[in-house]
Structure formats: C-alpha cells, structure tokens
Amino acid sequence: MELGFHLPVFDIDGGTTAIAGELARVGAAAEESGATWLSFMDHYFQIEPTGLPAESNMLEGYTTLGYLAAHTSRIDLGLLVTGVTYRHPGLLAKIVTTLDVLSGGRAVLGIGAAWFEREHQGMGVPFPPIAERFERLEETLQICGQMWDPENNGPFEGKHYSLAETLCSPQPIHRPKVLIGGGGERKTLRLVAQYGDACNLFGSSPEDVAHKLDVLRGHCDDLGRDYDAIRKTILANNPRPAPDTRDEFVRAMADYAKLGVQTVIVTPTTGSPAAWIEGMAPAVPQLADLG
Helix, strand or coil: CEEEEEECCCCCCCCHHHHHHHHHHHHHHHHHHCCCEEEECCCCCCCHHHCCCCCCCCCCHHHHHHHHHCCCCCCEEEECCEECCCCCHHHHHHHHHHHHHHHCCCEEEEEECCCCHHHHHHHCCCCCCHHHHHHHHHHHHHHHHHHCCCCCCCCEECCCCEECCCCCCCCCCCCCEEEEECCCCCCHHHHHHHHCCEEEEECCCHHHHHHHHHHHHHHHHHHCCCHHHCEEEEECCCCCCCHHHHHHHHHHHHHHHHCCCCEEEECCCCCCHHHHHHHHCCHHHHHHCCC
C-alpha cells in the first residue's frame, strides 16, 4: 500500500506571504517521505468538512499544481478532484496536458461531478442539476480521451459540448491517468468502470469500501472491463490520521489493504503541513509492508 498527501488548507503559519515557501517545502517533504501522490482540492471557497469557514484561504488548484511541478520531480500531481462544472472540457484537457508536459509526465486527471452550490453561486458559475452534471462528466471524460488521442483531431458532438476540433499539441508526455472521485453506486462507479484508471473512495469503514468495490466489480463485469486494471484509492478520514496516531493508522489500513486498496491519501490540516508530512513519513515503509 502506498501513501499520498492531500492539502485542503492554505491558512499557513506566517500568513499569505508564507504560503509559497511552505508549499515548496511540502513538495520536498512529500517526495522525501516516499509518498507517491500529492493533491489539492478544486475549490475557490473553503469547504465545511475541513472545519473552517468559507472565507478561509483557498488557492486555484491547477495553478498550485503547476507551482508544485517546479518544486518536485517524482511524485504524481493531481486535484482531488476537478469539478466538472468549472472548466470547459477542451480547456481542461489542455490544462492537464500542460501540467503533464511541465512536470515531466506526472499529471493525473482527478475528476468528479462537483457539488458545492454556494461556491458556484458566489463565483457566478452555472450549477446544473445533478443528472446534468453527470452527463457533463461523461462527455468530459470522452472529450479528454479524444484530446489525448494523437490520431483523432476530429470533432466531438455531445448533448452539452460541441468541439469542432480536438487538437491537442503537444500531446502529454504520459497520457494522464483518470481518477474518478466518489462512491455513487449507479453513476459514479459505472463511470469508473467505463472510463477510469483509478477510483477514490472515502475510507469510512472497511465494510463500506468492500461494498463499493463489489459494486465496481459488478459494473466492470457488465462492461467487460478488467476490475484489476483499476487502481483503488481511499481518502482516510475516519478518523483523520495524524503523526501522533501514525501507528494506529497503519494498523487500521491493514483491512483496506486486504480489500485491494493500493493507495491511502491523508490530509494535513495544520498551518505547517510540511512538518506534518515529515511526521507521517515513517508510515510509508509500514504501509508498504501491508502489501
């Protein structure tokens, strides 16, 4: 089992002018730890699950990943997860391609159907009903796939998006893996089975995750997809681990490893996330021993 880090909080000790330097240290600490994943949220207001008010600091995700690309050399970079409503899919594919090229082939497209209505209203971004957001998500996955096919620069005609050309030059160094976030059994996990290279589930309990993976396996069977080809990842938040509970956290992950979960992602929520990551680093070899 591998370890990843996900940073949802930008209220950094020292204030706004300290953010850039701390994020550079985060990149160094994450790579030094041996972690394989580093991500940020795709939000413009802070979200309630962090325990912080909407007015707390938040940076735009892909700009932040571009900065981290220059301060790292090995770790995979992505958003957990891109809200499908925030960017036209053709532009999103180009943004992720740019990140991939500038990072030397380390970009991952994390994506989901979006949910934070207050943020959409506040920023003036249309927030369609959930059924339409899922339709847009599927078309976006199709468009990104076409944009990353160097043999197909032709048009795309969908219900919600129409592209005269799907030209994307340069192509990514490595075609970005697609990680679809969420555990919706009828729509989200079906999209994982059809389009995803990885899924991301909430680590609410081994029993819940086992059920979700069974549903995913069923969708794979229906679509003729190899279930084992999909990478299984979880966001550990029940309870959220910390350096002082690191050993307990590793023991708790053993049950998820038995289910085939390959990456567990943890979230520093302190004002000094680089030091927090350094404190979690000993978990990397311990998790690797779980299989």
